[in-house]
Amino acid sequence: MTAGGLEFTRPPADLLIEPQIRAALREDMGRAGDITSELTIPAGQTAKARLVARKHGTISGLIAARIAFHLVDPAIVFDIAAPDGSKIEPGALIASVSGPARAILTAERVALNFTGHLSGVATATAALVDAVKGTRARIVCTRKTLPNLRILQKYAVRCGGGFNHRFGLDDAVLIKDNHIAAAGGIAPALERVRAGLGHMAKIEIEVDTLAQLEEALSLGADTILLDNMTPENLRRAVGLAKGRAVLEASGNVTVATVREIAETGVDTISSGAITHSAVNLDIGLDF
Numbered sequence: 001m002t003a004g005g006l007e008f009t010r011p012p013a014d015l016l017i018e019p020q021i022r023a024a025l026r027e028d029m030g031r032a033g034d035i036t037s038e039l040t041i042p043a044g045q046t047a048k049a050r051l052v053a054r055k056h057g058t059i060s061g062l063i064a065a066r067i068a069f070h071l072v073d074p075a076i077v078f079d080i081a082a083p084d085g086s087k088i089e090p091g092a093l094i095a096s097v098s099g100p101a102r103a104i105l106t107a108e109r110v111a112l113n114f115t116g117h118l119s120g121v122a123t124a125t126a127a128l129v130d131a132v133k134g135t136r137a138r139i140v141c142t143r144k145t146l147p148n149l150r151i152l153q154k155y156a157v158r159c160g161g162g163f164n165h166r167f168g169l170d171d172a173v174l175i176k177d178n179h180i181a182a183a184g185g186i187a188p189a190l191e192r193v194r195a196g197l198g199h200m201a202k203i204e205i206e207v208d209t210l211a212q213l214e215e216a217l218s219l220g221a222d223t224i225l226l227d228n229m230t231p232e233n234l235r236r237a238v239g240l241a242k243g244r245a246v247l248e249a250s251g252n253v254t255v256a257t258v259r260e261i262a263e264t265g266v267d268t269i270s271s272g273a274i275t276h277s278a279v280n281l282d283i284g285l286d287f
Contacts, residue, residue, distance in 0.1 A: 009085045009158045011063050012151050020148055021067045024110045034106040047101035047287055051094040051115070053082075054282035058126040060084045060159035061118030062095060064152060065111035073103030085159040087126070094283065108285050117149075118156040119281035124274040125160025127255050137262035137269050140165045140248070144272030153275045165270060173197060174225070176206045186212065190219050204248070213237050217244050225250055226266065234264035 051065070062084050069076040076099035082088050094115075097104055128139045139162040145153045154164045166172040175189050183189035186205060193203060204223035205216045210233060216224050217240065226237050228251030241247055249266040253273070261269055 009060075009155065011084065012155055014063075014067060016151055017064060018067055018071075020152065021064055021110065021114065022071055023148075024113065025068060025071055025107070028110055029106065034102065037102040037105045041102050041105070043102070045101045046099060047104055048096065048098045049104055049285050049287045050096055051112075052284050052286055053088045053090055053092045053094055054284055056089045057087070057119055057123035057281040058160050059086045059088055059094060059115075059119050059281075060122035060156035061115035061152070063155075064114035064118065065095070068111040068114065069097060069099075069104065069107045072107040073100050075099045076103055076107070084155075085122070097285070104285075112283055112285060114152070116280040116283050117278070118152055118159075119283065120278035121153050121156035121275055122160035123281055124278045125157045125162040125271075128253070128258050128269070128271060128274065129161035131255055131258045132262040132269070135259075135262035137249075137266055138163050139258075139274075140268045140270045141275055142250075142270050142272040143168070144276045146276065157274060160274070162274065163268070172201055173203045174206065175204065176225075177208065177227070180206075186215050187219060190216075190221065210236060210240065213240060217241060221245055223248060225270075227251055231260050231264055234261065234266055238265035 059082050062080050066078045069078050076097060079096045081093045081095055088094065125139060132139065141154055141157040141162060142165055150167065154167065157164060166174065173193055175193065180186055180189050183192065190203070190205065197203070202222045204225055205221045206225040206227050207213045207216055208227050213224060213226070223246040224241070225248045226234055229237065229249070234249055237247060246268065247266045248268045248270055249261050249264070250270045253261065253269055253271040258269060
């Protein structure tokens with residue numbers, strides 16, 4: 001079990017993620033609470049349990065698990081053995097839980113749902129990050145996140161060694177093909193944006209062709225998204241840009257293709273799949 005780059009995970013504050021975790025617990029407990037645990041386990045009984053990895057992967061979501069257990073009962077003690085961002089093997093101890101047995105079981109599913117899903121995101125991200133090692137390319141996420149889980153999923157991307165794209169519609173400008181079509185072209189779209197944009201926000205423009213790339217470069221875009229271009233055209237795009245803008249490659253990004261994309265010399269490679277299609281990492285809670 002190893003942990004690399006944990007200082008860059010930057011976990012979100014409890015205040016930002018507690019509402020989502022509380023909502024998940026309310027959904028699970030329904031109107032009457034955990035009737036199974038309350039009827040089978042004597043009040044006051046305590047227990048100890050272990051969160052254990054069933055498969056190898058990269059851990060994320062323990063910050064959510066901790067909040068879930070403490071929301072059900074603050075008396076639960078949650079000790080982390082493998083912090084978020086750690087690479088683990090099957091059978092590895094991730095965390096220990098001790099305290100009121102009823103409360104541990106009530107919080108179990110929500111805690112595991114968050115940890116398993118977010119570890120899946122971190123693991124998918126880490127696979128792409130590992131595949132591009134030795135190149136200049138960074139793996140970045142997108143806004144293709146599950147509703148109400150964006151903060152946590154983007155955190156999981158960081159746990160996997162990736163970087164975050166914009167968090168929402170309000171923190172950067174991304175002029176996509178439909179914006180260009182509606183505005184009447186790249187030039188008028190960019191002109192209108194610059195007329196109303198504050199000096200702190202960056203501007204990215206999506207292009208589909210090398211001709212559009214040249215226009216975007218001539219107009220001084222900060223970042224240019226190269227959408228679904230072949231590796232050959234990506235390489236030509238890097239040559240045309242000559243460092244005048246950050247180049248982001250997007251489309252058909254998989255573990256099998258990402259190395260070839262990175263070797264074209266692009267600066268970033270964005271993937272929606274690492275958040276919207278991540279496979280849950282199997283993690284169990286054993287008493």
